[in-house]
Amino acid sequence: MITTITTTTTTTVVILQQVAMFAALGVVVLIASLVTKELLSSTEGKTRVSSMAPRLKMAILPLLFAFAVILAMKIWEILY
Secondary structure, three states: OHHHHHHHHHHHHHHHHHHHHHHHHHHHHHHHHHHHHHHHHOOOOOOOOOOHHHHHHHHHHHHHHHHHHHHHHHHHHHHO
């Protein structure tokens, strides 16, 4: 009985640590993508590099959604 509780607790702690790690990684990737998009959109002319800026939006939108969910959950933890 105690072994089952210990195993469940350990598994839960490890899963929560992994979730926090992936959330932090997602935020870092979002920031890097936003910076890259801004730098690419500032290039003048129709070069291959400047045409990549709209395509980068495809990666930014899901990351923004994930960031919004993370932010909402953190606010929920603080309030309740």
